[in-house]
Amino acid sequence: VTIWQPGQLGFQDPTDYDAKNLAAQKELEQYKKLLASIEPNYVASEQLLKKIATEEIVRQEVEQTLQTKQAVTIPQIANSEIKITNRKDYDAVVNYMSDVNSMVENYRTSTKSGVDNLFSETGDSTELNKAEASTMALVGNLKSMEVPQPAVEVHKANLVAFQEYGQIFADAKKYSEDNSYDPWPNFYQNYAVIDNRVAAVKSG
Secondary structure, eight states, X not given: OOOOOOGGGSOOOOOOHHHHHHHHHHHHHHHHHHHHHXXXXXXXXXXXXXXXXXXXXXXXXXXXXXXXXXXXXXXXXXXXXXXXXXXXXXXXXXXXXXXXXXXXXXXXXXXXXXXXXXXOTTOOHHHXXXXXXXXXXXXXXXXXXXXXXXXXXXXXXXXXXXXXXXXXXXXXXXXXXXXTOOOHHHHHHHHHHHHHHHHHHHHO
């Protein structure tokens, strides 16, 4: 069973921290060699420390914006919320997978415009509203379909992930209508849950 993972939903920080840290380490080694041969240059020392500190500040600002240390709670789907059948046979599972894949493919098409407008200050709230509605419709359809027993946990994981996508579209709509609204802590929570549930789908 596949689950849609739109790449546009990532929080993109263009800073290449590994490259910057490597460059800083090389500069530090050169600096130590210089200090070994001449008197310490305190101006150079201050400049180097400021460079290293700046990179750490950038990292801290990103973490603070996303509130990456917040507790992530994984929503749970009760068996009573879905239709579990007694079937465990191969044909039932294959038919289930085929139906889900078809639903997800249609969903991807219907929400493309919404994805294109995610978290843009000029985003179209109408398209985001449509994408949110399409997501909730998909969640409803997933809850109403029959699920063979071997697919129950994967089905629950898909449901939770798509519910989180719906919340992302809802927050993006708020942001497009009010740029002072801060969606990023919620976004981190949503995507952390999605990542967790995608991993469950893959392992299932």
